[in-house]
Amino acid sequence: MEDVQGRRDSREVALDKVGVSGLRYPIVVLDREHQKQHTVAVLKMSVNLPHEFKGTHMSRFIEVLNEHRGEITMRTVPNILRDLRKKLDAESAHIHLVFPYFLERRAPVSGASALMDYECSFDAAVNGGKDEFVFGVRVPVTSLCPCSKAISDYGAHNQRGYITIEVQTVRDPENNFALVWFEELIDIAEQSASAPVYPLLKRADERHVTMQAFDNPVFVEDMVRNVALALRNDLRIAWFRIDALNQESIHNHSAFASVEWVRPEGTVAKDLAVEEQTCA
Numbered sequence: 254m255e256d257v258q259g260r261r262d263s264r265e266v267a268l269d270k271v272g273v274s275g276l277r278y279p280i281v282v283l284d285r286e287h288q289k290q291h292t293v294a295v296l297k298m299s300v301n302l303p304h305e306f307k308g309t310h311m312s313r314f315i316e317v318l319n320e321h322r323g324e325i326t327m328r329t330v331p332n333i334l335r336d337l338r339k340k341l342d343a344e345s346a347h348i349h350l351v352f353p354y355f356l357e358r359r360a361p362v363s364g365a366s367a368l369m370d371y372e373c374s375f376d377a378a379v380n381g382g383k384d385e386f387v388f389g390v391r392v393p394v395t396s397l398c399p400c401s402k403a404i405s406d407y408g409a410h411n412q413r414g415y416i417t418i419e420v421q422t423v424r425d426p427e428n429n430f431a432l433v434w435f436e437e438l439i440d441i442a443e444q445s446a447s448a449p450v451y452p453l454l455k456r457a458d459e460r461h462v463t464m465q466a467f468d469n470p471v472f473v474e475d476m477v478r479n480v481a482l483a484l485r486n487d488l489r490i491a492w493f494r495i496d497a498l499n500q501e502s503i504h505n506h507s508a509f510a511s512v513e514w515v516r517p518e519g520t521v522a523k524d525l526a527v528e529e530q531t532c533a
Contacts (some may be wrong), residue, residue, distance in 0.1 A: 265304045270347060272299030273314045280352065282373075285434045288505040289324065294352035300343035301347050313340045325350070327375070327430050334379040345380035354390070354435055358451055360458040361465075367453035373435055376419075386430050387492075389419035390438045394446030395462070396499055399470035411466055412502040413450070416442040416476055420484065421492040422518075431489040445479030448470050473499045477510040483516075493517050 274297040284290035298314045317336045321329060330348060337346040350399035353370040360366070372391040378384065394414045402409035418438045422431040443449040454462065471479070476497045483495045496511040 257407045261305055261307070265376045267304040268302040271302045272297065272347075273311055274298075274478070276318075277438075278318060279322075280350070281323055282352070283324075283326050283432075283434075285436045290353060290354065296349040296351040297347075298337065299347045300337055300341045301345045302343075309341055309343075312502070313337075318465070325375070326344070327377075327388065327432065330375060330377045330386065331384055334377060334384070343479065345378065347378040349377075350375045356436065356439070358449075358453075360451055360454050361426060361456040362457040362461045365453045365455055365458070367451075369450075371435065371439060374419075385421065386529040387419050387421050388433075388435075389417060390435050390442070391415055391417045392439050392442035393450040394409065394443055395448040395450055395466050396435050396473065396476060397447040397466040397470045399472060399475075402467070402470045409467060409470065410503050411447065412499050413497040414446060414473065414476065414497060415454035416445065416480060417496040417498075418480060418484070419494045420490050422489045423491045433487070433489055439484045441480055442476075445471075445476045445483070473497045473508045473510045481512055481514060485516075508532065 276296040276298070278296055279291065280294045281289050281291055296318070298318070300309060302309055309359070314337065317333060317340055321333050325333075326500065331349060334346040337348075339345065351372060351374045354373040355370050357366050358369045372381055374389045376387045376389070392415065394416055395411055396414040397409050397411040409454045412513045420433060422433055422439070425431050448462050448472045451458065451462070477495050480495045480497075481493070484490045484495075492513075494511070494513040497509060499508045501507055
């Protein structure tokens with residue numbers, strides 16, 4: 254049968270990305286406590302398209318993904334990208350996954366436990382000899398307004414907030430990206446807010462969380478800065494982007510803050526050397 258996608262195109266417009274999106278697929282990701290976790294991701298996969306080709310072969314994206322069925326982590330995603338480039342004869346390839354990641358969370362007083370989901374993501378690309386891998390997590394938190402607490406005779410308004418952390422890690426001696434667990438990023442986000450959000454709370458837990466938030470008021474700006482300081486001090490982190498959003502409880506709008514940071518070149522090795530001397 255004729256390969257219509259392979260026809261010549263005379264418009265001379267190269268495309269940065271062509272592919273498939275909104276694809277739901279079962280995957281297995283690394284879990285710090287249980288080693289592996291089964292979940293379902295929504296994927297977006299693409300390659301570049303040179304100007305001379307009419308289209309790409311969409312079915313090959315599914316073929317490549319099916320060949321790598323099973324564990325999808327920062328260790329295996331680069332193999333998927335390489336296979337996409339090879340199978341579609343492309344210079345660059347990109348894959349983006351968003352998936353729920355479940356953790357068992359215990360209430361702070363009663364110890365009542367239940368599963369809580371966090372929205373996690375992988376975003377990876379290869380272009381020629383350069384590859385990138387960014388992973389992120391969106392964490393719900395509670396924030397209590399410092400201004401409201403300071404000016405009120407009693408009480409203070411609080412709100413549900415979300416802290417989104419995206420990171421790229423440094424490479425290890427084998428040229429692999431250093432591993433940072435989703436759980437670590439979740440802990441940093443929750444510690445940077447007024448209080449965590451839990452899936453199950455009894456009355457004693459609700460009292461505890463309410464007072465914890467009152468004792469730890471933070472603006473949306475504070476949350477971003479708190480996360481940024483923690484990530485800057487982690488020598489595994491080469492780049493990060495932090496976005497915080499408060500869904501205001503007394504306004505008809507939300508408040509947000511964000512920051513992006515790149516570790517200066519050469520400082521990782523220098524900082525590691527200092528750390529080794531300190532440990533010795």
